[in-house]
Amino acid sequence: MSGIIVLILRTLLVISLYAFIGWMIYTIWQDLHINLAWISHKRIPTLQLRMAEVDAVQFNNTEVVLGRDTNCEFQLEDDTVSARHARLSHHHNQWWVEDLHSTNGTFLNDERVETATVVTSGDELRCGQVVLEIIITPK
Numbered sequence: 001m002s003g004i005i006v007l008i009l010r011t012l013l014v015i016s017l018y019a020f021i022g023w024m025i026y027t028i029w030q031d032l033h034i035n036l037a038w039i040s041h042k043r044i045p046t047l048q049l050r051m052a053e054v055d056a057v058q059f060n061n062t063e064v065v066l067g068r069d070t071n072c073e074f075q076l077e078d079d080t081v082s083a084r085h086a087r088l089s090h091h092h093n094q095w096w097v098e099d100l101h102s103t104n105g106t107f108l109n110d111e112r113v114e115t116a117t118v119v120t121s122g123d124e125l126r127c128g129q130v131v132l133e134i135i136i137t138p139k
Helices: 002-040
Strands: 046-051 057-059 063-067 086-091 094-099 106-108 117-119 124-127 130-137
Touching: 046 063, 094 106
Parallel strands: none
Antiparallel strands: 046 057, 046 130, 063 086, 086 094, 094 117, 106 124, 124 130
């Protein structure tokens, strides 16, 4: 008789253990799903680049590469600009600029960009001899 009771108790223990593990996995999955929905709805501020006497070009993606190459998101037709000159990227809730080892350098407000640097609305970005105004509008 005691052998049957021990078997029933062991079976109940195993069932409760699997139920607990299932509940734990479901709770983690639900939390990840909620966090993913929150991250996907997070809005990136719109980045606009404006050259002198040219309408501003607007970007909503998290990375914009500037250069002469046809694969660049923002093409600059100037001999002083490298094929892949600079990158503007959005991370840590800010827009950053970094030089991509260009020949003539990238300058933010007349200071050479050596490392990734935070940009703000109204900053002046110079790639070679091309001067761009940065306009950031929150969503």
